[in-house]
Amino acid sequence: MDTSQTMLTRPGTIRPAINLFAIFAVMYFHELASFQLSIDEELAAFRTDASVWIAQGRWGAYLIETFLIPHPVMPFLAPAVFGVCCVAAYLLVMDAIDKQELFVAEYACFAIFCGFPTWFFIVEFYSNIAAVGIGLTAIALALWLISKKDIPVASSHFFVAIAAGGFAISIYQSFAPAILVLGIAVTVLKVRAGNDGSLLNDLIRTVVLFDGSAIVYVVGNVIFKSITSIGTEYIESFFQPGFLFQHPMVVTGRVLEAMRGAYGLGHDTYGVVLWAVPPLLILGGWTLLKDLPRTKLLLLAAALVALLIPFGVHLITAGNLPVRSLVGAPIAVWLFAYLAVTSRNTRISIASAILLGVTIFQILVIQNYRQTSSYLVDKHDMLLAASIYNRLSETPGFDAKHAYALSVFGAQPFVTNYPKPPSSTVGYSFFEWDGGNPQRIASYMKLLGYSNLNRPTLDQVDQTVARLSTMPVWPARGSLQIRNDIVLIRLGETPSAANAQALARIADH
Structure with missing residues (x-):
């Protein structure tokens, strides 16, 4: 695999990167241009020991706060780092699917990739967002490294990918399911485009990456927890695996309700109903059925699994996890939106483009509501x-x-x-x-x-x-x-x- 000329390094990448960051700036203008504290920031601003992250199993966040951004509660820089990382991650994904040039569809869908409203629930925390951006870039890098068919599992590139994935999980554990979601997205898009993608082979490689990254995370967690005596009650309080066996219907109902809210059918999650998202998901799935003569059912099944994976951890947390943990949801929605707007069927692509425009507008409405509440x-x-x-x-x-x-x-x-x-x-x-x-x-x-x-x-x-x-x-x-x-x-x-x-x-x- 020739890594010397990638979407990030080849000539002509600067303009797309600037364009993508401009889109990010529109979606997050208030975060970049103002400084309004959220709950927990008042404590983080006085923090002199970042080992609180180790207690939460987030040793990667500990390293970033200790050596890179020691005082993360600050205006502009933290959300700007997140924006730069979103752009880098997107360019890596585009390169992984062999997209040599970005057009209107790629730019428009980036607004979903970086601005789907589940992100807003973590962007509100200055102490988290820069590190989370770095984690997003790390999983994109990991998938990019293993995206080419000629990279064997035992190669140095694959081990670097596993290290990047483990580091991403150490920043925020929710990046573990996000690895699977992004891996499925890259695989589906490669196979759909006919770019030497093998569905089964690429999915197996994604699972190997996930398993290896999880091992790296666990080993690092054991090492870092050995150097601190801070209790882990906060992170442990989320996990209640026994509750699933005692109340399976209750957990199932909570998971379905979380999915309903996250994908736009509920009012409570965002304060408004994102009604344009469900039909956009349907059109994306329909595109897979219509565009491909073979393997279409397998691809559709894989894409549908990508919608479910972000909620998998809910099964061992009694169905209760904060919306900010759904870092895989924007990737899953982006996949379906991108499939829909790039459909070979003109009517589907036009209808999807309209729905995408409505979705972006609704997201901006949600963001502005949040900005107003924060300001007041x-x-x-x-x-x-x-x-x-x-x-x-x-x-x-x-x-x-x-x-x-x-x-x-x-x-x-x-x-x-x-x-x-x-x-x-x-x-x-x-x-x-x-x-x-x-x-x-x-x-x-x-x-x-x-x-x-x-x-x-x-x-x-x-x-x-x-x-x-x-x-x-x-x-x-x-x-x-x-x-x-x-x-x-x-x-x-x-x-x-x-x-x-x-x-x-x-x-x-």
């Missing part, structure tokens, strides 16, 4: 933080040079008529997440410059929770008080889980 909640939180600190400065006994613990009861929710997807943090206030979390609130206020507020200790929470539960609710007078170097603020009527636990502890004593 950002203003709400900044004004609320300023109001709280202003009230605090007027409280008798306050000393701006003195450090205070912040003890909070209840939450102050942000109410908006814009969608607040349940699997997202968009539209949710720092003052409402976790039912009102003093660590998050104190960290957020520190980022805004209110530096003398700290999280309370467990003893301080127990000392103040009884009084907090009887105080007026913000913004009423008396809803903020100072007691023994502790700032007390009651944000809501309903106690958080931490408040309830504190009340139970003092009741036991």
Whole structure:
């Protein structure tokens, strides 16, 4: 295999790359041009030890944050890295299917590849998105390396591909099923184009790549976990394989509902119904049946499996995984969209082009709704933080040079008529997440410059929770008080889980 002239290195690639990044910039203009924090960023901004990623089994993310982007919570750069990586990954995929030149169909479908709304649920986290982009490029590189028929499984190229795949999984475990999805997509498109593709042989090579990458990931995980003592409760809490055997119908129903929402038939997942996506998928499948005289049923079956694979992990997580984990879904939808708009049947290609245009417009609507919610909640939180600190400065006994613990009861929710997807943090206030979390609130206020507020200790929470539960609710007078170097603020009527636990502890004593 001659790797000296690829889509990434041959002359004339710069213009397509610029064009693709311009499309990315349209889809993600707000992310590139603004800086609005999401939940968890207030903690990540103060993080000095990236080993939290090792505890989540994401040692690749640990390496990137430690050696490449030590402070990932920053404007522009993180989403720009994601964009550059999306472009690189797409060019590698185009080269893997021997697409020598990009036309309107390839450019238009790139909007799905990089901008399908499941991506939005992870793009909202600055601390994740650059690393995830690198992972996407890594799986594209892995599939590109094994895409040529003359590369034997025992070759150095294949071992490099396995290393790239393992590194991608170490960045985000959901890249494991994405390897299979992209491998199927490349195989289907190669066979459809007649570019010396062998369906069975290429699928076997993809499975070998998947297995080898999984082994590399597991070995690396064992090595990296041996150097940290941080608990792994967070990542382990997702896995409930026994639940499937106890409640198979419940899990099946949850998986079908997740698929329904992700592929545009549900309102709750994105806040709007992506009604143009299902017919686009149907036309893509129909294209495989109409365009190929042989192997069409096998190709269609493989393509349909690609739609299912992103939800495979749901089976061992009781049917519950956040939408941001579906990194394979954009690739699967891109495959069907690309098949449809490049159909040899003129009527199908025209209808598909119209549906693709509608889909892209609907995606932009979803993105703009999210941007509006983010903008409004950002203003709400900044004004609320300023109001709280202003009230605090007027409280008798306050000393701006003195450090205070912040003890909070209840939450102050942000109410908006814009969608607040349940699997997202968009539209949710720092003052409402976790039912009102003093660590998050104190960290957020520190980022805004209110530096003398700290999280309370467990003893301080127990000392103040009884009084907090009887105080007026913000913004009423008396809803903020100072007691023994502790700032007390009651944000809501309903106690958080931490408040309830504190009340139970003092009741036991």
